[in-house]
Amino acid sequence: MMKLYYEVIVEGSFDLIKGFVLGYLEGSGIQGEAIFEEEHHVENESKFGQLMRLIGVKGSQVHLIVGAGIHNLLKDAVSRRRNELKIKLVSEKEIVDAHFDFTYKAFAREFGEQLKELFGNLPEGLQMNQGYEPEETVRPEGKGIEAYAPLHEYEIKAKGRISGPIKAVINYYGKVEHNALVELGDIKLEYKK
Amino acid sequence: MVRSKGLLTSIFICAMWAVLILIPDVAICSTETAGAHHGVDIGRVLPVWTVIPFVGILLSIALCPLLVPHFWHNHFGKVSAFWAVLFAVPFVYVYHGTAVYEILHIYLIDYIPFIILLWGLFTVAGGIVVGGSIKGTPIVNTIMLLIGTILASWVGTTGAAMVMIRPVLRANKNRIKKVHVICFFIFLVANVGGSLTPLGDPPLFLGFLHNVPFFWVTKGILPHMMLTAVILLSLFFVVDTFYYRKEKDELKKIGPLEKEPIRIQGIFNFIFLGGIIGLVLMSGYLKAGHYSAVGVHMEWQNTFRDIGIIIMGVLSLFLTPKKLREENEFSWFPIMEVAKLFAGIFMTIIPCLAILKAGMHGAMSGLIEVVKEPFHYFWVAGGLSSFLDNAPTYLTFFNLALGKLGMSEAGVPAALAAGTATANPVFISYLTAISAGSVFMGANTYIGNAPNFMVKSIAEEAGINMPSFFGYMFKFSIPILIPIFIVVTFVFF
Numbered sequence: 001m002m003k004l005y006y007e008v009i010v011e012g013s014f015d016l017i018k019g020f021v022l023g024y025l026e027g028s029g030i031q032g033e034a035i036f037e038e039e040h041h042v043e044n045e046s047k048f049g050q051l052m053r054l055i056g057v058k059g060s061q062v063h064l065i066v067g068a069g070i071h072n073l074l075k076d077a078v079s080r081r082r083n084e085l086k087i088k089l090v091s092e093k094e095i096v097d098a099h100f101d102f103t104y105k106a107f108a109r110e111f112g113e114q115l116k117e118l119f120g121n122l123p124e125g126l127q128m129n130q131g132y133e134p135e136e137t138v139r140p141e142g143k144g145i146e147a148y149a150p151l152h153e154y155e156i157k158a159k160g161r162i163s164g165p166i167k168a169v170i171n172y173y174g175k176v177e178h179n180a181l182v183e184l185g186d187i188k189l190e191y192k193k
Numbered sequence: 194m195v196r197s198k199g200l201l202t203s204i205f206i207c208a209m210w211a212v213l214i215l216i217p218d219v220a221i222c223s224t225e226t227a228g229a230h231h232g233v234d235i236g237r238v239l240p241v242w243t244v245i246p247f248v249g250i251l252l253s254i255a256l257c258p259l260l261v262p263h264f265w266h267n268h269f270g271k272v273s274a275f276w277a278v279l280f281a282v283p284f285v286y287v288y289h290g291t292a293v294y295e296i297l298h299i300y301l302i303d304y305i306p307f308i309i310l311l312w313g314l315f316t317v318a319g320g321i322v323v324g325g326s327i328k329g330t331p332i333v334n335t336i337m338l339l340i341g342t343i344l345a346s347w348v349g350t351t352g353a354a355m356v357m358i359r360p361v362l363r364a365n366k367n368r369i370k371k372v373h374v375i376c377f378f379i380f381l382v383a384n385v386g387g388s389l390t391p392l393g394d395p396p397l398f399l400g401f402l403h404n405v406p407f408f409w410v411t412k413g414i415l416p417h418m419m420l421t422a423v424i425l426l427s428l429f430f431v432v433d434t435f436y437y438r439k440e441k442d443e444l445k446k447i448g449p450l451e452k453e454p455i456r457i458q459g460i461f462n463f464i465f466l467g468g469i470i471g472l473v474l475m476s477g478y479l480k481a482g483h484y485s486a487v488g489v490h491m492e493w494q495n496t497f498r499d500i501g502i503i504i505m506g507v508l509s510l511f512l513t514p515k516k517l518r519e520e521n522e523f524s525w526f527p528i529m530e531v532a533k534l535f536a537g538i539f540m541t542i543i544p545c546l547a548i549l550k551a552g553m554h555g556a557m558s559g560l561i562e563v564v565k566e567p568f569h570y571f572w573v574a575g576g577l578s579s580f581l582d583n584a585p586t587y588l589t590f591f592n593l594a595l596g597k598l599g600m601s602e603a604g605v606p607a608a609l610a611a612g613t614a615t616a617n618p619v620f621i622s623y624l625t626a627i628s629a630g631s632v633f634m635g636a637n638t639y640i641g642n643a644p645n646f647m648v649k650s651i652a653e654e655a656g657i658n659m660p661s662f663f664g665y666m667f668k669f670s671i672p673i674l675i676p677i678f679i680v681v682t683f684v685f686f
Contacts, residue, residue: 107653144524147643148534150650151266178369180658
């Protein structure tokens with residue numbers, strides 16, 4: 001059975017809450033991790049929300065992802081320390097899926113093959129959506145270097161969307177994010193209705 | 194293939210020369226003042242719309258690679274020919290002998306020597322391979338950019354970019370953030386570095402062909418170049434150090450780069466490079482007399498220079514092992530591009546230069562009125578060089594300055610001899626501003642100078658996700674270069 005994950009939103013400063021959550025897990029001897037969305041390119045706030053926070057209408061909030069079970073323990077712990085630390089649980093939602101969009105472009109066969117391999121063999125659980133079809137163009141007349149009329153001999157470009165369980169998506173995102181030829185959108189979460 | 198094509202080109206050029214010298218001056222009379230023949234000073238009578246083909250060809254060079262790259266790659270020569278014919282046919286029809294003289298004059302005096310020099314530098318630089326690889330640390334990268342910057346004034350920005358780009362890419366193979374390395378490479382090696390000699394950048398060689406002394410550029414632009422290069426190199430070191438520290442952990446995961454000792458192959462090409470420099474210098478100082486080729490007044494020392502450069506190029510071609518040229522991906526395509534496009538540029542620039550030379554009597558007197566101060570020249574010549582090719586832009590503003598001050602080209606060396614009775618400080622300040630603006634601001638966009646696109650293209654094929662045309666401008670050139678040029682303006686102009 002697939003492990004369930006929850007997004008827990010806590011009001012308070014990032015450093016305080018990160019310290020509190022990690023300290024709580026460590027101190028309680030709980031085997032489990034907390035993923036702080038801010039550190040993993042997870043889109044968690046609309047532009048309007050960012051603006052509201054910037055002008056002080058909305059307080060700062062920390063979004064974290066934890067496994068089922070831990071979210072209840074964490075919820076209780078936050079409630080217990082609410083007054084001392086001025087932190088507050090805002091919401092908790094079950095995550096059912098996550099996805100991110102990507103595009104890539106390369107101008108050498110060597111990199112084209114690497115990219116096709118990278119996006120062609122996704123880890124178990126992840127799916128490719130949005131009609132991923134790499135477009136390869138070969139123009140023999142573009143071979144060599146040009147100054148005024150640049151044209152690449154080889155070009156590959158593609159776009160798509162990868163979706164799946166949150167943990168697998170985050171892991172895969174971490175694997176491809178340092179590839180200079182790939183441009184990634186933020187990870188978006190889908191919640192249980 | 195490369196050798197035989199190169200040899201054929203050089204034989205063709207020499208043969209053309211012989212024919213031109215032997216042909217009698219068929220009813221084409223030459224006078225000392227260009228633009229005034231058969232009693233017609235075309236600069237005073239040509240309307241401003243005659244520069245439309247010139248604007249057309251420059252805009253084609255600027256926009257077509259971005260908008261229709263495939264079409265442009267296959268048909269740029271035809272586009273160039275179209276604009277050239279569009280101007281030449283009515284020009285010859287209306288002005289007959291005067292028009293023919295003007296066309297022959299610009300091709301013999303400007304175009305052919307220009308192409309020969311670029312061909313020579315390109316051929317010689319294309320035989321020099323910097324092999325091996327070292328780790329692309331901030332200090333190593335800064336040193337490589339410095340070497341490229343120095344080299345650019347002696348082998349041309351295209352040659353320096355061709356020689357240095359691959360070692361820079363190899364050194365930074367394992368780096369995660371490397372776009373900034375390539376952008377600073379474009380700033381320094383492909384542009385700013387070429388400002389110290391007429392060999393460095395095509396506009397300065399055009400200045401040399403129009404009587405600007407070889408070392409005037411070195412003395413005149415050195416402070417501007419030093420300030421710009423020092424700021425850029427320091428800034429690069431800071432930025433590269435920041436990224437290097439940030440990605441250090443990731444670099445450890447990737448593992449160390451395979452180190453190979455740095456070695457320079459084809460080193461004997463530096464002898465030919467020295468030969469080219471010597472020949473260009475010789476043509477600036479030796480007075481070997483003159484002759485007439487199809488009615489155009491030619492100087493022997495310039496002909497000796499051009500033949501000498503061809504010999505240097507041919508020697509480099511035959512003595513450099515084929516393998517070295519292959520490592521540089523050397524082909525004649527870039528020089529064919531320059532030859533075809535500049536054939537069109539030099540044809541269509543004729544009315545522009547003639548009108549500007551006519552000064553207040555020409556159809557562009559309004560422009561001459563507006564551009565008054567040295568900093569106007571710096572920014573207007575530079576601004577246009579950012580988007581149009583900098584060589585014709587330089588020539589246009591060079592003539593604008595001459596027209597404004599009522600000077601002729603013959604008076605240029607005396608006017609530039611600072612500290613003498615003949616020196617013209619106003620002209621010196623104008624030409625300094627035009628030279629610095631045209632060369633430096635070629636870095637503002639990918640289309641400002643020929644090597645920019647070449648570097649971008651090579652970097653992309655090496656797996657670097659280079660910014661788009663506007664991405665380069667908004668992320669790199671505008672925030673980095675424009676403030677530096679503002680500093681240069683306040684310090685020098």
